[in-house]
Amino acid sequence: MTMTMTMTRSLTGAMAAELTSLRDRVLDAAVVCVDRGGLGRISLEDVAAQASVARATIYRHFPGGRDQLIREAVDREVGRFWRDLAVSVRHLDGIEARLVAGLVEARARLEGHALLQRLLRQEPGDIVSVLAESGPAVYEVLATYLEDLLSIERLRDGVDRREAAEYLARLVVSHISVPGGWDLGDEPAVRRLVRRQFLAGVIDGIEPDR
């Protein structure tokens, strides 16, 4: 009995792994196809050919078809972007250092993201609308990450940690996507931005740089 259960469990695990790799392969293929022809012209036939699977297989795993494929591919890319960013600042202590390095790094990655930049030029309405749908999930993950970082900092009197984290998440997303009047390649400028507009109201003892 126990043995059967263990076998079933490991079999299911293996099947799940295979399924994941198939989904990943299809999503990889979708990204390649978008890279080649843009968001508007992507077809399931192209994706199937690129992934070397049957069109019916794609439908079985992505019953929503093209829209679901794009949705999941974008979600996965967005998730990777933030995960990689978190990894790149992991060695730094404290929220200030991570925010400064993270903003510089994220901006550089965004500007260097050839596919995103091309889509923003060629199909801005489509790509921005799809990205906007990932918005709530991004804010949730980012705010929770920042809330964790804030939990080991000494906050100013009366500051609510979750509210502060949500405020910071807004500023992070805003500044990464739009440079505005700040040069995110200039680390001293970014530090000044972070101290003045991000943290001065949140963390006790931050003297805003003049």
Next chain:
Amino acid sequence: MISAVIDLRTQRLDLGVDEHLVVDAALTCIGRWGLAKTTLDDIAREAGISRATVYRRVPGGKAGLVALVGERETARLIEQVCVAVDEAPDLASAVVGAVTAVSQGLRSNTAFAYLLQHEPHAVLPYLSFDELNPVIGVGRLLGGTHLTRFLSSEAAAEVGEWIVRLVVSFILMPGPADLCNEGDVDHLVRTFLLPGIDGT
């Protein structure tokens, strides 16, 4: 086509009564069934004038009209913001006034609300990524001219930028604070913005 809808660089518009009439009609139509389905005929009918007259009053066809709508609505928003800022007694109320004026102006704009909900691809690009830079530029410019009563011009421009970023962030991702509510905005401004500003 909407390239000029949110071209906030235009600060003042000199429009005649007829142009205002056409723009009002366009706003009504877009607020009712969106941009894609609105035709110049619809707008002419709504304005109670002939299609030819619309063409004469507003050059550039539908695209030209949409651009004009964006410019006029932008000019209106800017005017409301300036009034709110200029009558404020201190920095906090100036910032709160600016944020609530823009938010309320946008919320009461049924055309903008419709597009945001049903045709996001028509408006979101102008609120995201590099396309937002000109809007931020206007925020910096307005801050740098209208907030200098309270701040150095550099700090004033930075606050102008902060205001644009906050408002746009809440358009793209609403809640939990309501930027049309003075109390909510006052709380955000006092908690998160003022402590980082010189002399406050």
